[in-house]
Amino acid sequence: MKISSSSQLTYCTNIHPGEHWSDVWESLKEYTLPLKERIAPEQDFGIGLRLSNIASQEILEGDQLPAFKKWLAANGMYVFTMNAFPYGGFHRERVKDDVHTPDWSTTDRLEYTRRCFDILAYLLPEGMEGGISTSPVSYRYWFTGDPDKLAKTWEKGCIHMAEIASHLAKIKAEKGIQLHLDIEPEPDGLMENTQELIDFFQQRLIPIGGKYLQLKLGISEAEAAAMLYEHIQACYDVCHFAVVYEAPEDTFRAWAAAGIKVGKVQISAALKATFPERPEDRGPIVEAFEQLNESTYLHQVVARLRDGSHRSYNDLPDALPQILDPETAEWRTHFHVPIFIDTYDHLSATRDAIELVLNNHKDITQHWEVETYTWEVLPEEIRFGLVDSIERELRWVLSIL
Numbered sequence: 001m002k003i004s005s006s007s008q009l010t011y012c013t014n015i016h017p018g019e020h021w022s023d024v025w026e027s028l029k030e031y032t033l034p035l036k037e038r039i040a041p042e043q044d045f046g047i048g049l050r051l052s053n054i055a056s057q058e059i060l061e062g063d064q065l066p067a068f069k070k071w072l073a074a075n076g077m078y079v080f081t082m083n084a085f086p087y088g089g090f091h092r093e094r095v096k097d098d099v100h101t102p103d104w105s106t107t108d109r110l111e112y113t114r115r116c117f118d119i120l121a122y123l124l125p126e127g128m129e130g131g132i133s134t135s136p137v138s139y140r141y142w143f144t145g146d147p148d149k150l151a152k153t154w155e156k157g158c159i160h161m162a163e164i165a166s167h168l169a170k171i172k173a174e175k176g177i178q179l180h181l182d183i184e185p186e187p188d189g190l191m192e193n194t195q196e197l198i199d200f201f202q203q204r205l206i207p208i209g210g211k212y213l214q215l216k217l218g219i220s221e222a223e224a225a226a227m228l229y230e231h232i233q234a235c236y237d238v239c240h241f242a243v244v245y246e247a248p249e250d251t252f253r254a255w256a257a258a259g260i261k262v263g264k265v266q267i268s269a270a271l272k273a274t275f276p277e278r279p280e281d282r283g284p285i286v287e288a289f290e291q292l293n294e295s296t297y298l299h300q301v302v303a304r305l306r307d308g309s310h311r312s313y314n315d316l317p318d319a320l321p322q323i324l325d326p327e328t329a330e331w332r333t334h335f336h337v338p339i340f341i342d343t344y345d346h347l348s349a350t351r352d353a354i355e356l357v358l359n360n361h362k363d364i365t366q367h368w369e370v371e372t373y374t375w376e377v378l379p380e381e382i383r384f385g386l387v388d389s390i391e392r393e394l395r396w397v398l399s400i401l
Helices: 021-039 054-056 064-074 095-100 105-125 147-174 193-219 222-232 236-244 248-258 284-293 316-320 349-358 386-400
Strands: 006-009 045-052 077-083 130-134 180-183 232-237 260-268 269-274 301-305 310-313 328-339 347-349 367-370
Touching: 006 077, 006 269, 006 386, 021 045, 021 064, 021 077, 021 193, 021 386, 045 316, 054 105, 054 236, 064 077, 064 105, 064 260, 077 105, 105 130, 105 147, 105 180, 130 193, 130 260, 130 269, 147 180, 147 193, 147 222, 147 232, 147 284, 180 347, 193 248, 222 232, 222 248, 222 347, 232 236, 232 248, 232 310, 232 347, 236 269, 248 349, 260 349, 269 349, 284 316, 284 347, 310 316, 316 328, 349 386, 367 386
Parallel strands: 006 045, 006 367, 045 077, 077 130, 130 180, 180 232, 232 260, 260 367
Antiparallel strands: 269 328, 269 347, 301 310, 301 328
């Protein structure tokens, strides 16, 4: 829904299980339609659409896509952003690092993303810009001890993202539609923080992707760079940057100085805990984290040590044996929890980071998307009715914005 003359707020439908288009459409009828009636009965309601690879193919069969567009219009809804990070199954099965599969070195990822952009360009309301969030190229632990494979992945990823930029520039030239691919840094992705995204643009995407575009399109170095900066942007997930202890104002300032635009902000909260100095006093915190040790998603942990340094663990099961380390002062873990909860048991949420972004950076992007996708794996005591919960999250955001 519109929250200003140019800005939109929604939630990401990746929280609803279903890998086929029929499942996605049914979930929109079951959850999104009644939510629109509660939140925005008198105005159109925007959707943050998630389509798996299979669903993105099925929606293009027959008259499915035109029928969906008519249904959206008839019900006062529209699509302005999509999530193309998860390619395959995302619920009720082991996801973990497979969320990065296939990565940006593959033509499968390229074709899936291009297909999603064609769908978005068809659905997007006239005069509105659209964006799609995506993986930060690949998962860093897949390349341990194999620098040649890593270098090839970076190169192919840059070329494939340049292909997307070329495709989006063509759509803009032919149809006047502004679209951007939004790279989402994530703990343990090949880009996980502010500087790594800057380094990607400056040391890889612009040199490698820019050269590719110059040869492909017969354009100048400056024109190629401008195309990449226009159509490849950043997705700032509040949870991810809180986990790596980076302040939003520092990130936005650095990206602006580097010419990187923020295409989307995903509003999400991580879990954190401050540890007593004595390990024997940590029992309740240990129990709280052990309760969250589930097998579906990666729950990366970044520890802040008492000397101010950080230590990373690629998943909660790897971190738990170190939870009594007396040098550890704080843990933050990648576990999207409801944004309207500030404390849970003996843990707390990084909701303060969301408030900083919402209060101080309202103009950083046009696209705002609530993304709490872990409802099915949350402990029972913080698992609420889904429509009620999404409504509470959106109303909490609206109370600030």
